[in-house]
Amino acid sequence: xxxxxxxxxxxxxxxxxxxxxxxxxxxxxxxxxxxxxxxxxxxxxxxxxxxxxxxxxxxxxxxxxxxxxxxxxxxxxxxxxxxxxxxxxxxxxxxxxxxxxxxxxxxxxxxxxxxxxxxxxxxxxxxxxxxxxxxxxxxxxxxxxxxxxxxxxxxxxxxxxxxxxxxxxxxxxxxxxxxxxxxxxxxxxxxxxxxxxxxxxxxxxxxxxxxxxxxxxxxxxxxxxxxxxxxxxxxxxxxxxxxxxxxxxxxxxxxxxxxxxxxxxxxxxxxxxxxxxxxxxxxxxxxxxxxxxxxxxxxxxxxxxxxxxxxxxxxxxxxxxxxxxxxxxxxxxx
Numbered sequence: 001x002x003x004x005x006x007x008x009x010x011x012x013x014x015x016x017x018x019x020x021x022x023x024x025x026x027x028x029x030x031x032x033x034x035x036x037x038x039x040x041x042x043x044x045x046x047x048x049x050x051x052x053x054x055x056x057x058x059x060x061x062x063x064x065x066x067x068x069x070x071x072x073x074x075x076x077x078x079x080x081x082x083x084x085x086x087x088x089x090x091x092x093x094x095x096x097x098x099x100x101x102x103x104x105x106x107x108x109x110x111x112x113x114x115x116x117x118x119x120x121x122x123x124x125x126x127x128x129x130x131x132x133x134x135x136x137x138x139x140x141x142x143x144x145x146x147x148x149x150x151x152x153x154x155x156x157x158x159x160x161x162x163x164x165x166x167x168x169x170x171x172x173x174x175x176x177x178x179x180x181x182x183x184x185x186x187x188x189x190x191x192x193x194x195x196x197x198x199x200x201x202x203x204x205x206x207x208x209x210x211x212x213x214x215x216x217x218x219x220x221x222x223x224x225x226x227x228x229x230x231x232x233x234x235x236x237x238x239x240x241x242x243x244x245x246x247x248x249x250x251x252x253x254x255x256x257x258x259x260x261x262x263x264x265x266x267x268x269x270x271x272x273x274x275x276x277x278x279x280x281x282x283x284x285x286x287x288x289x290x291x292x293x294x295x296x297x298x299x300x301x302x303x304x305x306x307x308x309x310x311x312x313x314x315x316x317x318x319x320x321x322x323x324x325x326x327x328x329x330x331x332x333x334x
Contacts, residue, residue: 002105003087003122006059007165009050012036013113013136013153015066030146031069033136035153047152050134051162052125059087059168061120064113067317070148070251070281072137074110075123077130081109085122092260093120095274110137114253114281116315125156132156142284144198145250183262183298184274188241192232193217195245195292196252196282196314196324212324214313223323230309230329237333238301245292246282252319254295255279256312256328259303265296279315307332 015031022028022042032041038048052058064071075082085105087093093103111119126132133155139148194216201209213221216231234240241264244254260276268291283293313325 002085002103003059003120003168005167005170006057006122007167008059008061009165010036010061010063011050011134011154012063012065013069013071015069016041018042026147027149028147029069029149029151031066033066033069033071033151033153040151040153042151045151047133048154050154050156052156052158053160053162053164054125054128054158056125056164058123058125058165059120060123061118062111062113064115064117066115068115068146070112070114070139070141070253072110072112072139073119073153074135074137076133076135077126079131082124083107083109084111086111086119087122088118088120089275090118090260090278092276112139112281114251114279114315115317116253116255117279126158128158130158132158139251142248142250143287144248145284182274183239183276183300186239186298186300188239188298190234190238191241191243193243193245194326195247196254197221197247198250210322212314212319212322214324214326216326224313224320224325226327228327230327232326232328233331234301234328235331235333236301236304236307240299240301241296242299243294243296244280244282245294246285247292248285249287250284251316252282252284252324253279253315254282254297254312255315256299257310258306258308258330259300261297261299263295264298265294267291267293268296301330304333306330 014034016034028042035048040047086108087105095104113119133152135152138150197213199211200206201211211223215221246252260278263273280295282295285292307330309327309329311325311327313320
């Protein structure tokens with residue numbers, strides 16, 4: 001595999017509350033961020049520090065562990081975006097299930113990571129004398145969404161004596177063919193449509209608290225109740241196609257426990273993205289278009305280990321805590 005033997009660096013992005021006096025500032029982000037527990041607070045954004053050896057090639061794993069913030073990561077050398085060799089998303093190598101030996105590398109200059117998303121990529125570090133910064137670009141989350149501005153997360157300091165992270169093994173274990181079997185050629189046994197929506201708790205006060213819903217089309221929107229029956233029932237062995245619509249004016253990050261899915265379409269247009277995900281952004285509705293933004297996903301319920309009841313939801317914490325969650329029951333094979 002292309003990353004075998006590379007030094008491995010894990011970077012965890014977390015959210016932190018803004019001080020109360022900064023919350024009303026229109027230029028402030030919704031939340032501060034930290035990188036591996038080093039705060040990068042508004043307004044100065046003093047960055048964390050990553051120490052690397054000159055021109056060192058490394059394997060970076062970035063986890064968006066923030067509650068509400070989208071990040072769009074980028075590496076800048078003297079202010080210019082650098083190519084990142086994307087090799088995996090949400091814990092799965094790209095093209096791992098379609099017979100490509102060792103996966104593949106996709107060159108990207110930025111990588112959008114929604115809350116709960118994970119990205120793995122190869123980085124070629126800067127030579128000495130180059131100013132290097134690891135940043136998140138601004139993310140437009142919609143007129144009702146949070147402010148996620150561009151900001152630095154880390155500066156890269158280069159030195160021949162910089163400590164080198166532990167390296168990956170020279171050989172990688174094979175992935176389970178059952179768990180990551182490719183989905184594009186499978187025939188789904190059913191189609192479903194789900195949609196995100198929102199409504200003020202008090203209709204006479206549209207600026208007040210909000211209820212958040214994720215609804216199976218044909219059912220009545222309701223705030224998640226953990227004691228209620230599952231909204232979806234399926235069985236081990238099933239392959240299903242789900243269309244997820246966003247009928248609100250802010251982004252939502254669809255996430256499901258226990259399994260990964262293949263993206264088939266975005267806004268009704270087929271895509272060729274041979275990657276398995278468990279979290280995906282569904283862009284906001286502009287409030288005017290006759291059709292809603294959507295993604296079409298192929299979900300794989302063939303792994304017998306996932307039998308049971310678990311949840312799917314928006315992974316923006318405010319939204320899932322506000323009711324944007326549902327239960328699915330996966331029954332054992334007959």
